[in-house]
Amino acid sequence: MISDYTNIAPDRDLQLLKTLGKRLKGKSFLHVNSTREGGGVAEILQRMIPMLEELGIEARWEAITGDAAFYNTTKKIHNALQGNHEIITDRAWEHYYEINKKNAKKLNLNADAVLIHDPQPAALIDFKKQGRWFWRCHIDVSHPNEEVFSRLLPFCRKYEATVFSVSKFARSISSNEFIIPPSIDPLADKNREMEPEEIAEVAERLGIPRDRPILLQVSRFDRFKDPIGVINAYKMVKKYNDCILVLAGSPATDDPEGEEVLAEVKNYASDDPDIHILMLPPFSDLDINALQRMSTIVMQKSLKEGFGLTVAEAMWKGRPIIGGAVGGIPLQIVHGVTGFLVHSPDGAAFRIRQYLNNPGMAERMGISGREYVREHFLLTRQTRDYMSLWYSMQSRKKGNLFELW
Amino acid sequence: MAKRKSKPSPQPKSKTSPPAQKDKSFVFRNIVNIIKSTGEKASTLKELREGIFKASENCVFHHTYQYFLRGHITEHTNDFAQWAGESLEESALAERLSNIDPYSFGSTKLLKDELLKVVDSYIDATPEIRPTLQGDEFYFCESVSFVFPAGLRASNLAEMLMAIKYLDSSSLYYHFFEARTRHRKKHDDFSKWITEVIKAPEVASSLSNIDPFMSTLEGIRDQIIGVLDESIRKEMEVTL
Numbered sequence: 001m002i003s004d005y006t007n008i009a010p011d012r013d014l015q016l017l018k019t020l021g022k023r024l025k026g027k028s029f030l031h032v033n034s035t036r037e038g039g040g041v042a043e044i045l046q047r048m049i050p051m052l053e054e055l056g057i058e059a060r061w062e063a064i065t066g067d068a069a070f071y072n073t074t075k076k077i078h079n080a081l082q083g084n085h086e087i088i089t090d091r092a093w094e095h096y097y098e099i100n101k102k103n104a105k106k107l108n109l110n111a112d113a114v115l116i117h118d119p120q121p122a123a124l125i126d127f128k129k130q131g132r133w134f135w136r137c138h139i140d141v142s143h144p145n146e147e148v149f150s151r152l153l154p155f156c157r158k159y160e161a162t163v164f165s166v167s168k169f170a171r172s173i174s175s176n177e178f179i180i181p182p183s184i185d186p187l188a189d190k191n192r193e194m195e196p197e198e199i200a201e202v203a204e205r206l207g208i209p210r211d212r213p214i215l216l217q218v219s220r221f222d223r224f225k226d227p228i229g230v231i232n233a234y235k236m237v238k239k240y241n242d243c244i245l246v247l248a249g250s251p252a253t254d255d256p257e258g259e260e261v262l263a264e265v266k267n268y269a270s271d272d273p274d275i276h277i278l279m280l281p282p283f284s285d286l287d288i289n290a291l292q293r294m295s296t297i298v299m300q301k302s303l304k305e306g307f308g309l310t311v312a313e314a315m316w317k318g319r320p321i322i323g324g325a326v327g328g329i330p331l332q333i334v335h336g337v338t339g340f341l342v343h344s345p346d347g348a349a350f351r352i353r354q355y356l357n358n359p360g361m362a363e364r365m366g367i368s369g370r371e372y373v374r375e376h377f378l379l380t381r382q383t384r385d386y387m388s389l390w391y392s393m394q395s396r397k398k399g400n401l402f403e404l405w
Numbered sequence: 406m407a408k409r410k411s412k413p414s415p416q417p418k419s420k421t422s423p424p425a426q427k428d429k430s431f432v433f434r435n436i437v438n439i440i441k442s443t444g445e446k447a448s449t450l451k452e453l454r455e456g457i458f459k460a461s462e463n464c465v466f467h468h469t470y471q472y473f474l475r476g477h478i479t480e481h482t483n484d485f486a487q488w489a490g491e492s493l494e495e496s497a498l499a500e501r502l503s504n505i506d507p508y509s510f511g512s513t514k515l516l517k518d519e520l521l522k523v524v525d526s527y528i529d530a531t532p533e534i535r536p537t538l539q540g541d542e543f544y545f546c547e548s549v550s551f552v553f554p555a556g557l558r559a560s561n562l563a564e565m566l567m568a569i570k571y572l573d574s575s576s577l578y579y580h581f582f583e584a585r586t587r588h589r590k591k592h593d594d595f596s597k598w599i600t601e602v603i604k605a606p607e608v609a610s611s612l613s614n615i616d617p618f619m620s621t622l623e624g625i626r627d628q629i630i631g632v633l634d635e636s637i638r639k640e641m642e643v644t645l
Contacts, residue, residue: 011555011573012435019553142540164442167544172444179440179546326540334479375574388439392549400441400463404553 001054002380008186009380017380019404020387021055028058029390030111030131034074034120036063040182040309041117041138047185048383055387060111064103064121069095074120080148081119081141093151097123113390115163122155132393135159138182140169140306140327161393165307166328178389181331183382184312184373189285191316194293202290208276213243213296213356218288218313221249221262224304226324228268229345231275233301236349238274241356248278248291292317297355297362301348302326312377315339315369320355320362322348332377338369429602431595433555433568436579438471438548445545449536450493453485454524456545462513463547469507469516470586471548473622474578482618483507484543485520492541495534498527506618508585552579562603562640565595566633574622581625582617593617595629608636 005014029052033041045061052059066074073092080086104127114133116124125133135156141149141164153173156162161176170177184191203210215234219225227247234245247265251258262279269275280287292298298314298321305327312332314321321339323329333339340351355362392402443464447453457465468484481487481503490499501523510516528534537543555576559565569577580594588597596609611632617625 010575012437012575015435015556015573016437016551016553020551167440167442167546168540168542170442170444170544172442177442177444179442337479384437385439388437388549388551391551392439400547400549402549402551404551 001050004187005378005380008374009378010375013378013380013384016384017051017055017387020384020391021057023404024387024391025056026058027113028060028111028131029386030109030114031059031061031117032064032107032109032114032121032124033061033117034064034066036061043188044183044185044379044382047188047379048386051379051383052387057387058111060108062107062109064100064107064124066099066103066120070099077119077148077152078139080145081139081152083143083145085145086148088148088151097126100124101127113394115386116159119152122152125155125158128158132390133159134161134163134389134393135173136163136180137169138165138306140166141171142169144171161389163389166331169328176393178385180382180385180389181328181377182307182309183377183379184309184316185379186316190289191313192289194286194290198286199290199294202287203294206276206278206287206291208246208291208294209244210294212274213241214246214294215243215297215299215352216246216248216291216295216314217299217301218248218291218310219300219302221247221258221265223257223261224302226301226303226345227261227265229303229348230299230301231265231268232345233299233348233352234275236346237352237356240353243296243352243356244274244276246276246278246291246295248280248288250280250282250284288313289317292319295319297322297352299348299352300324300329301342301345302329305329308332309377311339312373315366316373316377318363318366318370320366321369322351322355332372333369334372337365338372339365428560430558430560431565431598431602433557433559433572433576434552434579435555435573435575436474436583437551437553437575438467438474439551440467441547441549443545443547447543447545448539448541450489450495450498450524450528450534453488453543454521454528456543457485457517457520457524460517460545461547462517464545465513465517465520466586467546467548469505469520470513470583473582473617474575488537488543492537492543493534495527495531498524498531501527508582508591508617511591562599562605562608562633563637565599566630566637569626569629569633572626574626577622577626577629581629585617605636608632611636 031045035042049059049061073088073096076086076088100123104124110129111131114131115136116122117136118138156173161178162173163178163180164170165181167179217230266277292314298319300308300311300323302324307328311321311323311329321333322342323333325341325343330341333341335341342348342351445456447456472483479487481490481499486499486502489495489502505519507516557568559568584594585591596612599605599609615628
């Protein structure tokens, strides 16, 4: 499996994976999260676990289970950590703890290294028996609801190290706070190479004409993704350049506002035949891949964003990208080099026109973007980082330099 | 710019050495860093100044020397300058910080002193400097470095040329940039080996004359290839 990434991922990542694999061979590495399906964490773990196994690591992945009340609380915790005002009662916190306790009894948590993903299973640390435990937070906790955060903090502080995606998402929880950005898998359906016939079939099935430049945004129908702003930018461009706009999203069962925003967007697009609003079923990875590949420009004009991996996905396909300067997007888009960062629909419209009128520049930035993703945002780099973190924490050697001759 | 003296190396000195080699071939190595947050951040220039003042050598090393490992694709030449230009919009300060060549200093301590000197003089001369916007703060980080074999070796200049053409960019960084912080005389690893083993001081001298501060890693790769290519071609030429 690792050999499948040869000539795709940087050599150094594959070499370090193998070098660390030899040193950690036979040891066990357990990942725990709260779902086996759906979401970026599950998507990455599905591919990372076999990769670790191939390196000789006894890798396992456990997902905790809970009842509706537990998930209701963890959803509130998630929102509160991102800054929303949420009230979580003492009873709800007790239930959160009880569910973690039940899972600790049910699951085999014994491993040399344990990586706990996100707040849902964070309290498992109280039931640790052995190994080195690390907490991986995928959420932006830079401005959390302090009351909720203070209830979670005692658990987080018990971990040997914490991991955040971007330095600005981090909080000073432990003295070992690592910054490990998420990644995309270049071989997964969402990102693998596609034949022109496959792409043409998707375009035909979804009714996307390919006779004019295509502008695309792939995102949930959520106000923070600014679909109205994207339509405004398209309308400004349309006065100068004929093009079509595709807004593609999937229904999110955990987002009660989704339907409302979708209706708003449809209404705003009115009957412009060149605006295509697609509600794709869950797991439409190949369709999204094809849409990104057939597009002239991909946008992620978010007003608020977590990491925004759809940016890296589009860049990996060599598409010229325009992104809102929020969350993890500036980490992926080096303004003017791998894409453009914008702060308004006007800014987005201007950059779209620049791309459309300078295809050579658009192509160059697409190439730079793909190379930037290859260097920084592939699964092999993330796996390498987790193993490096583990190795550095279990090593008796102190300091910041590890020479693995 | 401050005059530099000697040592010590900004990276902690290794207690282990590479295993002794029977032959004297050049063994290529890669370097990979993982990032650690120090928990410190700055939203004003004064806070940046305090942050640099309190920063560990590793932290200063990460934001300056190791900037080159990240591809050198942004406008400025270190993270402090980039933040001063992009987030504080203090272009003159960004230019002054950018003009500091970390590889011309004998130690991170001396480099840190120079950074502080530039920031202090800018603060003194500039009455009002606005803070950065929320979310645009400077976050101080450190790096944990892993150095490991790249799986390539060279025993003559032709082999070195071939290797350099296809080496991972991190290996180029390690041997051409980072090496200057390891060797007392600020040599890169390639010219040191060419002098000591290949005994071709003129080739080594041409490599030493390449200014690491002025190019991207790929630009450096092209220049090294140019020097080695020319030397090998000359060696092969036969007078007719």
